[in-house]
Amino acid sequence: MTAAAPPAWNLFKQIFADHWDGFKRAHPRYDRRYYDGLVEKMLGCGNPDQMGYIDYRCLHCGEGTHRVAMSCKSSLCLRCAKVYVDTWVSQVSRMLHEGVIYRHIVLTMPALLRTTFYHNAKVLLSTFMRCGVTCLDAVFTRVSGRALQGGYIVVIQTHGRNGQYNPHLHIIATSGGWDRQAQQWVHLDYVPYPLLRKQWQWHLLTMLRQTVKTQEIKRLVDTCYTRYREGFVTNVQKGDVPAHYQSLATYLAKYVVSPPISLRRIDRYDGHHVTYHYRSHKSERVEHETVAVYTFIGRMIQHVFPKGFQRIRYYGVQATKTFATIKHLIQEALAKVRGIVQGAIKIIAPLTYRQRYQQSTGRDPLRCPHCRREMGVWRIWHPRYGVIHDEPEAIRRGKYASQAPRAAPTGGAGRTLWPAAGGIPLSLPGLR
Numbered sequence: 001m002t003a004a005a006p007p008a009w010n011l012f013k014q015i016f017a018d019h020w021d022g023f024k025r026a027h028p029r030y031d032r033r034y035y036d037g038l039v040e041k042m043l044g045c046g047n048p049d050q051m052g053y054i055d056y057r058c059l060h061c062g063e064g065t066h067r068v069a070m071s072c073k074s075s076l077c078l079r080c081a082k083v084y085v086d087t088w089v090s091q092v093s094r095m096l097h098e099g100v101i102y103r104h105i106v107l108t109m110p111a112l113l114r115t116t117f118y119h120n121a122k123v124l125l126s127t128f129m130r131c132g133v134t135c136l137d138a139v140f141t142r143v144s145g146r147a148l149q150g151g152y153i154v155v156i157q158t159h160g161r162n163g164q165y166n167p168h169l170h171i172i173a174t175s176g177g178w179d180r181q182a183q184q185w186v187h188l189d190y191v192p193y194p195l196l197r198k199q200w201q202w203h204l205l206t207m208l209r210q211t212v213k214t215q216e217i218k219r220l221v222d223t224c225y226t227r228y229r230e231g232f233v234t235n236v237q238k239g240d241v242p243a244h245y246q247s248l249a250t251y252l253a254k255y256v257v258s259p260p261i262s263l264r265r266i267d268r269y270d271g272h273h274v275t276y277h278y279r280s281h282k283s284e285r286v287e288h289e290t291v292a293v294y295t296f297i298g299r300m301i302q303h304v305f306p307k308g309f310q311r312i313r314y315y316g317v318q319a320t321k322t323f324a325t326i327k328h329l330i331q332e333a334l335a336k337v338r339g340i341v342q343g344a345i346k347i348i349a350p351l352t353y354r355q356r357y358q359q360s361t362g363r364d365p366l367r368c369p370h371c372r373r374e375m376g377v378w379r380i381w382h383p384r385y386g387v388i389h390d391e392p393e394a395i396r397r398g399k400y401a402s403q404a405p406r407a408a409p410t411g412g413a414g415r416t417l418w419p420a421a422g423g424i425p426l427s428l429p430g431l432r
């Protein structure tokens, strides 16, 4: 569930409400139930009658109430994006290990390949991710002269700063690899840039040629070799990331799982055009862009991944069950080269609805405004399952009958009908 929505949320919804049907006619590729479903869910997000809700009520004085609409969690929904990022950060930080040095590596592709990639996204997305891993293993192996397998957390991102299609990989890689034969961890102090660039070019182009067997791709591959003699753009974050996993994951989240165009960047919509701003890498300035409404919808929807697609994947030693055993060998090896590597893992639990609400409004939504005590769950309603929980009904059936003396059901003056318990131990699977 999400806290109060910013005003741009209404603009965003309006854009889709006005133009989704027209957009689909212009771009039949998106005329699918799957995309309709995402749009529909997004349009209903935050609307309790469509999405379902939880009603809270003060069980002490009976006065305070609070209704929380359930969120849609559609990948298109900018209102749910923040929750998505929080969950992601928590998930990634849980996969990072103390005493292991990680590096953040970005692998990109030149602009002339992007259109072809887009048209073949279905077959290319997964292979692309795997390709980045093969490339890094090859680089590690080349540098050390031994067959190494690194550990990788790979996240695929398809948009650049202004929401245009620009597929690239963010990889959190170990600073070396596992030599299976010697049963040893080999630490590499740095990754040589020129080698990485060339290796990435070779791995990516080879993969493209083998996966998309058209004349067009053959031509593009040849052009890429002649035009980019130094290889493709790759980035290695300067320095290692040994200690602050929390900040690493948070920092990554900004680049990696943020939506193509976030709500706070949408400035205006006049029915035909949308204006938004973004910070440009090139000019280092905030740029404003006004695009036709179909272009805007296209920029949002082209980044939606196929149903069930996993955007974060774990490869190499990072993915194996044996990592726990290898881990202490990694830590030992690193301690030898570096002295003790400091690092405290902090697992970041995703914020609850209550915490997020409190963060954005400064008010605890579940504290009764009348008696200041904590409210309890009163009723839960889901559009498909109907009433899941009904506290008044439970009370009527005598849920609290065995507790301290209470008023008679007739409820004389000055008596209370509300149960005296301070909170209701109710587990709500899937609800936060």
Ligand SMILES: [Zn+2]
Binding pocket: 041, 042, 045, 046, 071, 072, 073, 074, 077, 078, 079, 080
């Ligand atoms: Zn939503």
Ligand SMILES: [Zn+2]
Binding pocket: 058, 059, 060, 061, 062, 063, 064, 368, 369, 370, 371, 372, 373
């Ligand atoms: Zn109260």
